[in-house]
Amino acid sequence: MQVKKDSSGRYVAFVANRDLWVFDQSDQRAVKVFSFRSRESMENISCGRHNIRIISVREDGSVDFLVYGYMNRGTHEGMMGAAFYRYSGEEDTVEEKFFFPVDTSFEKLQQDVRRLSYLGGSDMFYIMSDDSVYGIDLKSNEYMVVAELMVEGTFTINGDGSHLAWQEGSDPY
Numbered sequence: 001m002q003v004k005k006d007s008s009g010r011y012v013a014f015v016a017n018r019d020l021w022v023f024d025q026s027d028q029r030a031v032k033v034f035s036f037r038s039r040e041s042m043e044n045i046s047c048g049r050h051n052i053r054i055i056s057v058r059e060d061g062s063v064d065f066l067v068y069g070y071m072n073r074g075t076h077e078g079m080m081g082a083a084f085y086r087y088s089g090e091e092d093t094v095e096e097k098f099f100f101p102v103d104t105s106f107e108k109l110q111q112d113v114r115r116l117s118y119l120g121g122s123d124m125f126y127i128m129s130d131d132s133v134y135g136i137d138l139k140s141n142e143y144m145v146v147a148e149l150m151v152e153g154t155f156t157i158n159g160d161g162s163h164l165a166w167q168e169g170s171d172p173y
Contacts, residue, residue: 100134
């Protein structure tokens, strides 16, 4: 089970059965932030081809998260990709910051997201996709290719994703 807390420990975000929840430990209140399940049916109609990654939890109860895989509802229904969302705890709203489609399998997308999906300072988000690293400015929605054509053995990423080192070219020797 994926769990993250804010720095004060008051808010705990967790993913259970591909649904994102936030629990306020002071008020003893839980809020379902995101789900592909319909209200009429508790059935998950995406057949497990999507997942959620919690990016950050703030002291006001806000949560940044990534939904990736097959999108079976909403604006991007029927597409494979990743969407970055920001939940406002104060306003109890979810805002999509960006979506990028991919032409790859769910397993490859999941591997890339687990390898690198990091929110840096000044709302810059970094993500790996198809052997490239992209930087996305959440304020302007502009993106740039940070590194491309990265081959296994020619790069390394630290545990929390805050540092990336790579060598130019595809030959590890």
